[in-house]
Amino acid sequence: MNERLPEPMQERYSRHLRLAELGSEGQRKLLAARVLVVGCGALGAMLASLLARSGVGALRIVDRDFVESSNLQRQALFDEDDVAQRLPKAEAARRKLARVNSDVSIEALVTDADARNIETLMRDVDLVLDGTDNAETRYVVNDACVKHRVPWVYGGVVGTRGLLMSVLPGSGPCLRCLYPQPPAPGELPTCDTLGVLSTAPATIAALQATEALKILAGAAPARGIISIDFWQSEFQRIEFAADPHCPTCVRREYPFLDARRTSTAFRLCGRDAIQISPMRAGSVDLDRLARALTGVGPVLNNGFLLEFAIEGCQLFVFRDGRVLVKGTSAPAVANGIVSRYLGG
Numbered sequence: 146m147n148e149r150l151p152e153p154m155q156e157r158y159s160r161h162l163r164l165a166e167l168g169s170e171g172q173r174k175l176l177a178a179r180v181l182v183v184g185c186g187a188l189g190a191m192l193a194s195l196l197a198r199s200g201v202g203a204l205r206i207v208d209r210d211f212v213e214s215s216n217l218q219r220q221a222l223f224d225e226d227d228v229a230q231r232l233p234k235a236e237a238a239r240r241k242l243a244r245v246n247s248d249v250s251i252e253a254l255v256t257d258a259d260a261r262n263i264e265t266l267m268r269d270v271d272l273v274l275d276g277t278d279n280a281e282t283r284y285v286v287n288d289a290c291v292k293h294r295v296p297w298v299y300g301g302v303v304g305t306r307g308l309l310m311s312v313l314p315g316s317g318p319c320l321r322c323l324y325p326q327p328p329a330p331g332e333l334p335t336c337d338t339l340g341v342l343s344t345a346p347a348t349i350a351a352l353q354a355t356e357a358l359k360i361l362a363g364a365a366p367a368r369g370i371i372s373i374d375f376w377q378s379e380f381q382r383i384e385f386a387a388d389p390h391c392p393t394c395v396r397r398e399y400p401f402l403d404a405r406r407t408s409t410a411f412r413l414c415g416r417d418a419i420q421i422s423p424m425r426a427g428s429v430d431l432d433r434l435a436r437a438l439t440g441v442g443p444v445l446n447n448g449f450l451l452e453f454a455i456e457g458c459q460l461f462v463f464r465d466g467r468v469l470v471k472g473t474s475a476p477a478v479a480n481g482i483v484s485r486y487l488g489g
């Protein structure tokens with residue numbers, strides 16, 4: 146059973162191999178595991194980093210954003226070069242982690258994880274890690290993971306507090322057993338409105354990654370929800386039972402997964418920005434678009450996205466067809482600019 150790993154791996158993972166809790170059997174399971182990391186901000190970047198270092202065999206990292214200077218305070222994988230290049234977070238993470246552990250297969254996808262693609266994104270993974278910053282995506286992930294019986298680890302941070310919870314479908318509660326409905330827009334503070342302590346996401350992500358390693362190695366994850374107030378040094382773990390009437394894990398209804406988005410323009414939580422999603426999935430020829438926009442002014446094209454300024458707003462066109470309009474919080478204004486300059 147405890148067959149030796151190849152020599153270079155013996156050395157690389159020697160500290161795991163010495164652990165009674167993992168040993169070579171546990172490490173083998175990690176090496177064979179595939180994980181989807183949804184979101185690559187402060188939580189996701191730390192999750193991806195810890196899993197790649199731990200030798201988890203394959204990571205699929207999905208994030209819709211690019212690196213900005215306000216991220217550097219807490220998003221440990223990124224640097225000022227990434228900001229200058231407007232590098233997408235998923236791609237920046239892939240490049241860094243390929244240098245950390247070249248044995249790990251890392252796929253970077255610059256797109257929104259949503260109801261339309263989540264089942265494809267998680268089709269072949271053993272576990273899903275929540276590195277998102279919004280409730281909407283978490284309810285979609287919960288629906289998809291319960292439906293396909295894939296474990297996932299929820300994590301969230303705002304201000305000086307953080308939470309995490311492992312969801313093992315078929316064994317224990319899911320996210321909707323705890324919070325039956327997502328919060329209404331604006332109901333809860335966000336990192337953009339309340340701020341976030343730099344150390345909080347690093348710690349929550351480390352605990353989420355620990356839960357992931359336990360689940361992948363076949364050990365029991367923590368039961369219930371772990372809640373930490375970092376500034377007050379208060380740590381709590383609250384156990385609760387599955388809700389016998391839970392619409393998701395008991396009645397097996399998946400409204401968030403089944404929802405068809407009614408509007409393609411939505412305001413990004415807490416930011417002076419609107420994201421417009423394409424009606425059809427497809428890729429945009431950024432070089433051709435850059436040439437078409439030469440009369441408009443300077444255009445930055447890094448091969449992943451194209452940035453230019455127009456009518457007091459900054460526009461970012463991603464290869465998957467999404468357009469981010471910064472400098473307005475009115476969908477109609479954003480839609481107008483996009484249809485005038487991009488023919489959307």
Ligand SMILES: [Zn+2]
Pocket residue numbers: 318319320321322323387388391392393394395
């Ligand atoms: Zn449930």
